[in-house]
Amino acid sequence: MPELPEVETLRRIVxxxxxxLTLARIQLTLPKLLRDSPLPDLDLxxxxxxxxxxxxxxxxxxxxxxxxxxxxxxxxxxxxAVVRPDGRRIVAGHPVPDPEGDLPHKSTHLTLTFDDDTxxxxxxxxxxxxxxxxxxxxxxxxxxAFAFGxxxxxxxxFDLEELAERLSRRRVAIKPALLDQRxxxxxxxxxxxxxxxxxxxxxxxxxxxxxAAEVRALHQAIGWALERGIxxxxxxxxxxxxxxxxxxxxxxxxxxxxxxxxxTPIIKTTLSGRGxxxxxxxxxxxxx
Ligand SMILES: [Zn+2]
Numbered sequence: 001m002p003e004l005p006e007v008e009t010l011r012r013i014v015x016x017x018x019x020x021l022t023l024a025r026i027q028l029t030l031p032k033l034l035r036d037s038p039l040p041d042l043d044l045x046x047x048x049x050x051x052x053x054x055x056x057x058x059x060x061x062x063x064x065x066x067x068x069x070x071x072x073x074x075x076x077x078x079x080x081a082v083v084r085p086d087g088r089r090i091v092a093g094h095p096v097p098d099p100e101g102d103l104p105h106k107s108t109h110l111t112l113t114f115d116d117d118t119x120x121x122x123x124x125x126x127x128x129x130x131x132x133x134x135x136x137x138x139x140x141x142x143x144x145a146f147a148f149g150x151x152x153x154x155x156x157x158f159d160l161e162e163l164a165e166r167l168s169r170r171r172v173a174i175k176p177a178l179l180d181q182r183x184x185x186x187x188x189x190x191x192x193x194x195x196x197x198x199x200x201x202x203x204x205x206x207x208x209x210x211x212a213a214e215v216r217a218l219h220q221a222i223g224w225a226l227e228r229g230i231x232x233x234x235x236x237x238x239x240x241x242x243x244x245x246x247x248x249x250x251x252x253x254x255x256x257x258x259x260x261x262x263x264t265p266i267i268k269t270t271l272s273g274r275g276x277x278x279x280x281x282x283x284x285x286x287x288x
Pocket of ligand 1: 259260261262263264279280281282283
């Protein structure tokens with residue numbers, strides 16, 4: 001958290017609520033947010049207008065007047081709260097601080113005030129998130145350096161043959177293989193569990209052991225899981241418990257609850273250090 005669907009939700013909020021506004025005030029209380037920023041002084045954005053919001057994998061890209069751009073990574077606990085002049089709030093990202101609580105919160109590290117008195121609070125309980133300000137001309141090269149794989153959300157970039165090829169070169173378990181951002185960009189823990197359940201593949205199977213039909217099912221399931229997440233504005237998971245809507249999430253954060261396909265209790269295990277949920281009947285362990 002926040003994963004691709006959550007970051008896409010954040011992007012849509014920025015696009016809808018902030019594009020066209022000009023920055024009037026900046027309060028930064030955690031300078032290390034800018035630790036790897038090519039331009040270390042966020043005040044350079046003062047007086048500039050937000051022009052567009054884009055996304056690549058889990059990176060939010062905001063374009064500003066004056067040929068400036070900001071890359072933001074929310075990492076484990078980033079949250080953005082937009083408070084409109086009439087008091088209306090739009091909050092997305094990590095569920096802490098409480099979306100209805102007082103702002104700024106003690107974990108709010110950056111406050112942006114726009115010329116119409118819209119205020120944006122960036123909070124980050126874990127402080128792993130980052131903001132990087134740079135000339136817009138440098139964005140492409142900066143993103144290229146991350147070597148992201150194709151976006152899993154479908155469209156032209158996410159090719160079945162390419163996925164098959166990338167998986168065939170990996171002997172690790174399919175779950176960590178899919179978490180590798182060079183294989184599919186933006187896939188995180190929740191959506192990998194969901195895609196594997198939908199495709200009926202055990203998370204511990206070696207990535208290069210998948211049959212062609214399984215890779216095809218997985219390719220389709222990845223797009224499905226990310227689309228469901230985007231549609232719902234991010235999976236509804238609170239305090240480690242899923243609250244499924246329309247059958248999603250089907251397995252993640254549903255330990256001991258019945259599989260939505262076969263009724264078998266969902267198992268939680270740990271794989272490559274990540275909490276992993278699966279159905280032992282729909283996703284059988286391969287026989288040795
Ligand atoms: Zn099942």
